[in-house]
Amino acid sequence: MEDRSAELRKRKKQNDDCISDDESTRLISTDGNTPKSTFSYEPLLKLIPYRHIVIFASAMLIYSNVNHGQFLHDDIVAIVRNRDVVGNTSLTNLFKNDFWGTYIVNKKSHKSYRPLCVLTFRLNYYLHGLQPLYFHLVNCLTHALVSVLTSVVSHKVIYCRYEDRGKNLAFLVGLVFATHPIHTEAVANIVGRAELLSALFFLVAVLLHNISIKCDSRIVEVVTLSMSVLTAGCAMLMKESGITVFGLMFVIDAFNVYATFNVSKMCATVWKIFRVVMIMAAMSSILFLRFYAMGWTKPTFSSADNPASKSPFLKTRFLTYSYISWVNFKLLLMPINLLYDYSYDTVPLVDCFSDYRSIATLAFFTTSFLVVLKICRKCLLYEFLTPEAWGMLLLILPYIPCSNIFFPVGFVVAERTLYLPSIGFSILMVCFIKNYIEVKSRSASHILLIALLAFYAAKTWERNKVWQTKEALFKSGMESAPDNPKIRYNWANYLRETHRYEEAVIHYEEVLKLQPDYPGALNNLAVILEKNDSTLERAREMYTRLILIVPDRAEAYMNLASIFNRTKDYEKAADIYLKMMSRHMYPILPTISLAETLVENNSLDSAESAISNLLFQFCHARRDERVLGLLAERRAALKLNNNRQSKQCFDEKALFTRALLLYARILHSKGLFEESETMTQSVLKVRKQMEG
Structure with missing residues (x-):
């Protein structure tokens, strides 16, 4: 036990030396060697005293050309035609229906339960009606806030050991995130607000969780931890991927137990373990409520939405899903050929190991595994989560819900789902430039960073134009796929x-x-x-x-x-x-029109069959026993089935009276004058009810 304590003290000293030394304020490079030079952007960044304002303004400026766009694509169903948005339903329905306005337990529902996001759409509609400008403006503002929060979290949580230098690194992370072209679908497409708000609450939850770890007061710790759990729940009610913040908090707390383990302070250790248990219990409770709201039913998708999910072969599903992970990473790494829809065979199935895509996927996962292994070893050695570790966690954990690992999703690839994982990618990009480019050539790192941000900004600005009109969006799809x-x-x-x-x-x-x-x-x-x-x-x-x-x-x-x-x-x-x-399909007006046409052409039997079927299936006809008896008698004469009865009703009684009058006319034309008179009397009865 004494050897273990001595080893811990030795590591702590190494850790403190690594962080405090002016010549080594940057994080140890992944190869474990002493840094050759200092990572410094002070000459550039001293000119920018208000970093958060710059990030916010950059995000708003880059997306300023989407504000006058139309409602496009999924916006039509989720907003324009959604009764939960345009205010035709009560607010409680928002918690009963899915994102598209369908009852959540309905078999046709996609089970996308995002009531808080729909509530923001409804507020938009309440304030400004269906004016796309204000919907787009809220999206742009939310993205700008998320970009600033990304920088804040990077500074306060990820680079907290770096003092002033951490502000510079966090600023770069915020700029990379704010300008990344992969965000165009989430920001420019109004329904992408679900991703934006989920990321916003995700980052707030991370900040609150970090405060709960660092504070000295147990009361403040419990309050901030509870607030982080509540905020995490809100993130999930914005978009399902928000639930992954619980996984992040679990990893942070579990690693904190390992890093601060001390036999002489078992009470503190037990409390930290209890924190881990509380986080898992909170996540389980929220998941339980989520599935309860869904009625314990799973979504169903067509084979076109996710072809691999319908494949009967496990090997095909495994290889294709693995390859899709590589495709998503390529979109983050090289956001050049972007597309608004990846359904059908846009990403063909991978069904054999000899496919070149399988080889590329194997190389990707092998490299990723080695990088993750090196990062983990360094974290265990220095007993704190390095920026690379944070980047990897924020890249991998939010991606899991759309990876098809636990359940199939309703898409092959969706650029908007990479919004949250791109936070981790932005951190890793800055780490790469810092650890591998800057140590060899400071000027090269400056040029690379400026070129990267310029490319991102130009590509985002250009891609935004695609999301302005239906013609531009669909035409771009035709050019790409x-x-x-x-x-x-x-x-x-x-x-x-x-x-x-x-x-x-x-x-x-x-x-x-x-x-x-x-x-x-x-x-x-x-x-x-x-x-x-x-x-x-x-x-x-x-x-x-x-x-x-x-x-x-x-x-x-x-x-x-x-x-x-x-x-x-x-x-x-x-x-x-x-x-x-x-x-069991009974279109009222077309059937009446058809029967009228048949009467004009003396096809009386066909006309009577059509109109009697219609009348017999709707409940208004049951108000008059004489009419019911007549219908049953006539249908028996025409050898029609009298057993099936529907509980449906005519939407308009005017159509009902028109159908009755038409039937009376048919019976009169057949010489059934008494029966015709019965129908006419029924019409008079219905009209009196309408007037009353």
Whole structure:
């Protein structure tokens, strides 16, 4: 035991010497050698006394060209069409629905539970309505604050042993983070606010946790630790990846137990172990509440969103997920070819070890393992977390939720999910320049740093332009990934919306060559083709294919019936509607319109079948026993099923009376005058109720 204490004192002395020596104020390089020169940017940084203001202003300036952008891509569903945002629901619904406004336990829900982020959207809408400028402005301000907080955390937590020199290093970390092009999707795309706010609360939680470790008062320690746990919970309610701050706090506290272990101070050690237990208990409790809110259900995604997750082969999933980690790191390292959607085969599956991508992945993970091993050895030797260790932790831990390690996610690669891991990357980048470039050539490190920041700023400014309009976004996707069916489909949709129908047809057909069973492309191509009588037959073929692929798509049935109606093939049109009704789909207005057309063409039996099916399925008809009895009698005569009953109702009673009057007309045309009179009396009864 005495030998252990002596060893600890020796290490402490080495540690103190390493930190306090003026010639060695920088962190020991990863090779363990004595530094050859001092890492110094004082000549440059003395000109900038207000570092945080510079970082904030830089972030705001670089993203100033996105403020006049439109609602794009996911913004339409998550904001413009989301009733939780535009105020058509109560505030409590924000905690019952997912990020997109779907009930969280619904099978169709993506289970993205971010109520606090949705609340900020709702506040935006309450103050300024659906004006994109203010939504974008909040995103830019949040990113600027996160950039400043990144510098603050770097100074107060990561480089706290470096005194004034730590401010300079932290300033560089903040600038690298503020300008990195990988953030354009998170900042310029309004729904990326979830990443921004989660990172904001993540960093605040780290600061509070650091205060709880360093403070002398036990009361202050408990309060700040509790506040850090609460803030971490808020980070998770902004975006799921926020939960990883608990993992970071766990590692910090666990390492603190190791570094400060002293047999003579067992009470203090027990308390530190208790802190670790409390952090894990808090994380478990929050995860429990998270899954409880989801109704203990898992999200379901299509194979297009994450092809590897649907592969039946474990080897393919393992190799592909591993390769995707390398792809994400390349995006951080070389943010040159950026893309707004990586679905389908944009990143092809890796299914064999001989694939060159497997070799690249193996080299990446081998190098990473060796670097992590060296960093860990140095941390254990000097008994404190080095900046490199912090960078690695902040890079790896926030990436875990989107890595497919524990559960499949709804995307292959998403640039916005790299927002939080890029904090760790920024720290590692500064460490690399400091430890490997500056020690060889100070001027080279200055040039490299300036060139890096200039490239980042220019690339970010240019990439922001892509997120300003729908045309620019979709066109950029076409230039980067023309073989992605979803990207080409989005471009075709834009062409259709701008009435460039001939071009749209070409691109829809290309989509179907890439993905023959793409429902949206089939439907939208058919919609264009049916505008011209010469291509009406092709439109009919498209709708028929669509019904085979998606049997419950009511729109396809209605459009196909409309085509038969235009070609005066009323019997086939009626058959289509009857098939649709057999699948429990009852479109009110189209069915009424079809029945009216059939009456005009003396197809009375088909008209009666359609309208009686409609009336029988809706609960308003049950208010009149005479009508119910008549419907049952007539349906028996037509050999229609009387057993199925729906609890649905007409949205408008006006449509209900129109359907009853039409049925009365059909019965009158068939010579069933008494039955017709019964329907007419029912109409009068409903009208009185409407007037009352």
